[in-house]
Structure formats: structure tokens, C-alpha cells
Amino acid sequence: MTTFVLFLTVLLACAVEAVEALTIVLAAGTSRHWGSAWQGTVAALLSLAVTVAVLGPAVGQIPLGALRLLVGALLLVFGLQWLRKAVMRGSGYKALHDETQAYADEVAAASGAAQGGRGRVKDWYAFTLSFKGVFLEGLEVAFIVVTFGDNQHDIPVAVLGAVVAVAIVTVAGFAVRAPLARVPENTMKFVVGTMLTAFGVFWATEGAGANWPGSDAALLVIVPAVALLALGYTSVLRRARTAGTLGTAHSTEGSLT
């Protein structure tokens, strides 16, 4: 994997997580209390930093084979979850993820909750909503950075990719001050799902002790093969839905773009 591909992969993966986290923070801030939402965000980032600082060195002590097996398996499971949802959306079996709807749902849930503060936090609900969203998505960002960076022995480039992604999404999000509905999320999820699955297959198989023909060059075959597989399933499901041979009860218009 070249430095640029590592940077691009981490950037895309982290951008998706950042979009989700920002949607939650915007919802909490707009509907409840900006100060508390920011406090929750900062608290989550600090907790995340401590978590990564504690776990980071421990990850470095794990033998490379075991690390590849563990992170490869996790990437594979994550990647398959993402691909599965992207294919379902692409074929019309699941509504395309609508950030506007997600934002509206968060606002509705936030507005329905009782007001109340504790200590320096004026609105505990806005605080916890932001904390939860940022911490969970941030954990996924940290996971992507550590796994991709450590496996390629280039943590700084992975960190740079994550920082650039978060910065771009944050600036873009606050520039428009609106939910990020215009981001073609399913396309991004499809690409990221493909990358996570492909690297998961590669690392987990190596971690389990097998050797790929062509070593690292095998990735040049695995990545397009996974993409073609997912596109193939999307096409088959779309045709089956149109023909009515499979379920259509919850179907919607699907698209990968």
C-alpha cells in the first residue's frame, strides 16, 4: 500500500464517521444548548485521547501475526456490515440513509427530553447526546487509524488522514450549518465497506498463517474483486426486486450514488 493510498483510505473511512458524529452534535446544539453540546464534544474527545493513550502502547506489544488476525477479523466484520447496508440501499431494499431525516429524528428526540443541568453542564441531555455520538464515532476513527497505520508501519500518515477528514467535515458542516444530506453517503459507505472488507480479508488471512500469492500485490486483486462482488449482489438484488422474485415489502428506489 502506498502512502497516498493509506492516506486516502483512512481519510474516506474517517470522513464517514465524522459526518455521523457532526450530525448528532448539530442536532444536540441546535435543538437544546450549544454550550452543553460543545462540552459533551470536548469531554468525549478528552476521554477518547485517554482511551487511545492507554490502549495504544498495549496494541504495540501484541505480536504482528496476532494483531493482523484480530484487526483483520474486526475490519472484515465492520466492512461486511457496511457493504451489506450499501448493497441493500443500492438495490432498494433499504432507504438511502437520509442525514436530514436522521437530523430531524435526533432533534425530535432531543426536544422531547426534559430540560435539566448538573454542575457546569446546563443541559445534561445535549451533553450526553454529543458525548455519546462523538465518543462512539471517535472510537471508530481511532480504531481505523491504529489498525491501518500500525499494519502499514505509518501511523503519522494515518493520523494525518484522520485529522484532514475530521477537519474537512467539521469546516464543511459548520459552513453550511445544516445536516450533511448532500454528502453521497451511500457511495462513500460502499467504497469504505469495500476497502475495509478487502483489507480485512488480506490481514486476517495472513494473521491466520496463510501466505497470499504475490504477497502485498494480492491487494490489487482483492480490492476490485470485493467491489465487483458487492456490485454484482446489488445488481442481482435490484433485478430480483423488479421481477418480484424476492421481497418487496419495504423496498424503495435504490442507488449507489
Place this chain on the structure above:
Amino acid sequence: MSVVARAVSALRSFGRFWYDFVVGDDWRVAVGVAVALAATWGLTRSGVNAWWLVPIAVALLLGLSLLRVARAARPKT
């Protein structure tokens, strides 16, 4: 709420968080990946370079998972 009940509730939430985080919507995919990797490890230990096993398992697991979703969407008659 007693201390024990609070501890049990916190443990349950902790477990649920990690289950959702790692396993996600379809536990069969996670189990299938674990089985495929264990089989790969077993085969390589016995001298077979089973690099092909995980890609095949991935194709099958993704296909079966999607098939379950599509079938679940079928209108009940």
C-alpha cells in the same frame, strides 16, 4: 436501585455496547468470519496454504446475509 443492581445494569450496557460495536446487525456474519479464520488457521497449521478460504467465505456470508434481508422483506401471505 441497589449497588448490585446498578453494577449489573452497567455491565449489561457495557456488553451491549461492545456487541453492537463489533457484531452489528447480523451475528451470523461475525460467527461465519470467526469459523472461516479458525479453519484457515487449522489448515495452514497442517501444511495447506489456505489463502483462498476467507475470500470464498466472505462471498458466501455476504450473499446469505443479503438473501435473508431480501426474504424478510417479502410480504407476508
